[in-house]
Amino acid sequence: MGHDAIVIGAGMSGLAAALRLALHGKRVALLERHELWGGLNSFYTLDGRAFDVGLHALTNYVPAGTRGAPLTRLLRALRLRHEELRLGPQRHSEIVFPGARLTFTNDVAHLSAEVARLFPAQRDGFARLVEWVRAYEVREDREPAPSARAVLAEHLSEPLLREMLLLPVLYYGSAREEDVDAQTFAILFRALFLEGLARPAGGIRTLLNLLVKRVKQAGVELCLSTGVRRILVEGGAARGVELESGEVLTAPLVFSSAGWVETQRLAGRSAASEDEGRLSFLESIWVLDRPAHALGHGASTTFFALDERPRYRRPEALVDTRSGVLSSADNFETGETRAGEREGGELRVSVLANHARWRALAGEEYARAKAEAADAAGAAAVAVTADFRARRVVRDVFTPATIERFTGHVGGAVYGSPRKRWDGASGIERLVLIGSDQGYLGVIGALLSGVTMANRHALAGARAAEALS
Amino acid sequence: MTEEEVIQAVKDIIQTVAPDEDVSGLDPDVRLREQIDLDSMDFLDIVMELRKLYGVQVPEEDYKELATLASCVRYLHPKLSAKQLALRV
Numbered sequence: 139m140g141h142d143a144i145v146i147g148a149g150m151s152g153l154a155a156a157l158r159l160a161l162h163g164k165r166v167a168l169l170e171r172h173e174l175w176g177g178l179n180s181f182y183t184l185d186g187r188a189f190d191v192g193l194h195a196l197t198n199y200v201p202a203g204t205r206g207a208p209l210t211r212l213l214r215a216l217r218l219r220h221e222e223l224r225l226g227p228q229r230h231s232e233i234v235f236p237g238a239r240l241t242f243t244n245d246v247a248h249l250s251a252e253v254a255r256l257f258p259a260q261r262d263g264f265a266r267l268v269e270w271v272r273a274y275e276v277r278e279d280r281e282p283a284p285s286a287r288a289v290l291a292e293h294l295s296e297p298l299l300r301e302m303l304l305l306p307v308l309y310y311g312s313a314r315e316e317d318v319d320a321q322t323f324a325i326l327f328r329a330l331f332l333e334g335l336a337r338p339a340g341g342i343r344t345l346l347n348l349l350v351k352r353v354k355q356a357g358v359e360l361c362l363s364t365g366v367r368r369i370l371v372e373g374g375a376a377r378g379v380e381l382e383s384g385e386v387l388t389a390p391l392v393f394s395s396a397g398w399v400e401t402q403r404l405a406g407r408s409a410a411s412e413d414e415g416r417l418s419f420l421e422s423i424w425v426l427d428r429p430a431h432a433l434g435h436g437a438s439t440t441f442f443a444l445d446e447r448p449r450y451r452r453p454e455a456l457v458d459t460r461s462g463v464l465s466s467a468d469n470f471e472t473g474e475t476r477a478g479e480r481e482g483g484e485l486r487v488s489v490l491a492n493h494a495r496w497r498a499l500a501g502e503e504y505a506r507a508k509a510e511a512a513d514a515a516g517a518a519a520v521a522v523t524a525d526f527r528a529r530r531v532v533r534d535v536f537t538p539a540t541i542e543r544f545t546g547h548v549g550g551a552v553y554g555s556p557r558k559r560w561d562g563a564s565g566i567e568r569l570v571l572i573g574s575d576q577g578y579l580g581v582i583g584a585l586l587s588g589v590t591m592a593n594r595h596a597l598a599g600a601r602a603a604e605a606l607s
Numbered sequence: 608m609t610e611e612e613v614i615q616a617v618k619d620i621i622q623t624v625a626p627d628e629d630v631s632g633l634d635p636d637v638r639l640r641e642q643i644d645l646d647s648m649d650f651l652d653i654v655m656e657l658r659k660l661y662g663v664q665v666p667e668e669d670y671k672e673l674a675t676l677a678s679c680v681r682y683l684h685p686k687l688s689a690k691q692l693a694l695r696v
Contacts, residue, residue: 162655202627205644210627214649219626593648599667600651 141167141359143596144379144387146366146404147395149177149545150581151573153349154588155393157216160356162597167387168358169379171365171546175350177395178545178552178574179581181343184534189423190341191536191544192552194465194486195439197310197329198582199227199244199336207333209582215589216352224344226472228335228438229431233302234522235443240302244334257299267293267303271332274324278560278577278590282321289320298446306330306441308450309463309488311579313415313553315451322558322577329580335438339472340479345581369394369405375567376405391596394564395573395588398555399548405566415551416452418538420491422512425532426483429468434524435485440464442522453492457511459518462489485526487515493538493550508535553579562591570595610680612692617653617679619693620660621645624652635676657683660693 145156148170156168174180179192200207202220213220230248233240238256242249246268254261270293283289286307290300307326312318318326338344353360365382369392378388394401402409426433441463448461465486474480491511499507512535516527538550547554554574562570570591578587593600608616618630621643628643639645645653650670657663663686665673672682 161652163659203644206646210644211646211648213627214625214644214646215652217623217626589648593651597651599654599670600648 141165141387141389143167143391143393144169144389145393145395145572146369146379146401147171147177147573148175148360148362149395149573150179150584151576151588151591152177152393152395153346153353154212154216154585155395155572155592156358156360156588157349157353157356158589158592159596160353160358161217164596166358167389168353168360169364169366169381170360170362172544173363175360175362176342176346178541178547178584179342179346180544181341181346185532187425187532188341188343189534190343193337193342193581194463194488195228195335195337195470196225196582197326197333197335197580199225199334208329208586209333212582212586212589215593216349216585218348218352222348224339224472225336226339226470226474228337229469229471230437231335231439231441232437233306233441235298235302236446238298238302241437242331244336246332249331253299257296260294260296260299263293263295264299268332271324271327274321274328276321276325278562278594281560282319284317284319286318286320286323289323301443301447303327305443305448305450305461306439309441311553311583312450313417313551313558313574314556315416316449319558321560322579325583326579329583335470337438337467337470337472339474341467342581366396366404369401369566369569371405371566371569376569391568391570393570393572393588393591393595395571397547397551397573398557398559398564398571398575400546401564401569401571401575405564405569407565413555413557414548415554415556416549417450417553418452418491418493418541418550419488419552420457420511420515420538421486421488421536422515423534424485424487424516424526424530426485426526426529427531428529429483430466430485430526431468432483433526433529435464435466435526436469437464437523438466438469440519440523442519444518444521450490453490456492456495456507457514458490459511459514462487462515462518464519464523482531483529485519487512487519489515489518491538493542496537496539496550497542504537504539508537511535511537547574562595608684608687608690608692610684613680613684613687614676616661616687616692617676617683620653620656623656624649633676635680638674639676640674661687661690663687
């Protein structure tokens with residue numbers, strides 16, 4: 139039987155696109171190279187312990203029924219109920235710079251008060267910035283203004299505050315060095331500060347298992363361990379894919395979550411080197427013998443910088459531990475510890491890393507470098523919070539090489555290409571980009587990317603319905 | 608289907624499309640979008656469910672006929688009068 143659409147990659151955007159299409163009666167093949175779904179946000183078990191890959195927290199958290207919010211729209215489009223995600227909101231998070239600490243919660247009034255306390259002269263400017271973000275209309279049909287730094291400078295005269303507000307946005311979704319476009323900034327600022335952070339009880343597998351169940355119920359043909367060798371293009375239009383096995387699948391529409399550069403290569407085209415992402419990370423996961431809050435670390439997420447003007451760029455060295463993100467699954471209100479679902483504690487430290495340097499290492503040298511880099515990241519983290527290191531039970535570390543292996547992203551670029559294609563255009567007819575390189579980032583963002591592109595490119599009547607609003 | 612059953616059919620579809628919303632107290636004369644948080648894509652889903660469950664085609668130029676429950680009944684009742692109300696699964 140033929141398919142109406144082929145979706146490449148069963149990460150968040152691919153699962154969402156496939157489910158959305160299937161709910162509208164389309165026959166969909168969802169192809170995943172790995173034996174497990176999830177892509178950038180997956181999971182694994184080590185020594186009998188469950189680990190998440192990638193997930194620190196979901197941004198865009200709003201309570202059930204919040205009108206107009208991305209999470210509400212997403213749940214609707216995929217026919218999910220809020221409670222099925224088992225989301226536990228954060229306690230609080232923080233941005234820590236030399237001599238300054240701002241805390242934020244899922245109520246922006248808290249951050250406004252913090253800004254007014256620490257930077258009294260910036261209070262009105264911050265309020266105007268929040269209004270600018272609220273009023274920002276996300277559009278897929280035009281290129282956004284290029285610089286978030288310019289947006290921040292329009293509203294805030296205090297450089298330290300600008301740096302402090304920019305750092306979380308960059309770490310949670312900028313594919314560009316040192317800055318990000320205004321649209322991504324508006325989306326991420328809203329996701330982080332105006333909506334908020336949460337974590338599903340049970341971690342990312344709660345969400346993934348739910349999606350996979352619904353994808354199967356909706357009749358999607360989910361094919362695991364099914365790599366795509368090339369995208370077949372004829373007369374400038376995609377007509378299907380050739381699998382690693384040599385089998386050919388055809389469909390009138392192909393969605394690719396592989397990334398811009400990767401998709402061009404699959405279609406037999408070349409991509410400019412400036413389209414390759416340069417940013418990757420080293421992540422160390424520290425399993426502790428008690429919850430982080432019992433050690434005096436109460437923040438859900440800590441964005442830290444040891445310099446007033448932190449760098450957000452590919453380091454020359456293996457890692458740059460002068461800034462980073464510290465995240466603890468223990469500090470979300472998921473009720474897991476009470477319910478006995480989780481024992482001990484967990485902290486993750488993520489820092490910028492150089493993909494090529496990591497790729498050049500092998501064997502024992504690689505293992506030693508991993509341990510040293512994770513030690514250095516831990517040492518940087520304890521400069522801004524309680525020393526958790528002696529409470530370590532197990533530690534696991536991902537490098538840019540790990541990320542590249544599991545996501546297929548060139549250069550282990552977590553957030554993909556620095557240039558986003560908001561309309562999903564791949565330069566090839568009937569081939570649509572979804573996921574990181576379309577532009578919506580974060581778990582909720584990636585899911586929305588799949589839904590939005592499926593609506594726009596595959597559902598008849600979408601434009602007429604849009605015109606009604 | 609009676610007119611009451613057409614209302615029930617539409618409410619059932621809205622509940623399917625928007626599982627978190629309470630559809631029991633909807634006012635038939637007030638625009639649906641003012642009562643519950645439906646966006647343009649949700650209307651697309653409602654149209655799709657009407658087609659799937661009852662074989663009713665709603666052409667794009669008629670989407671505006673689905674603005675309120677009352678207008679849904681006026682528009683859909685002639686098309687649904689010979690059909691049975693589908694059970695919600």
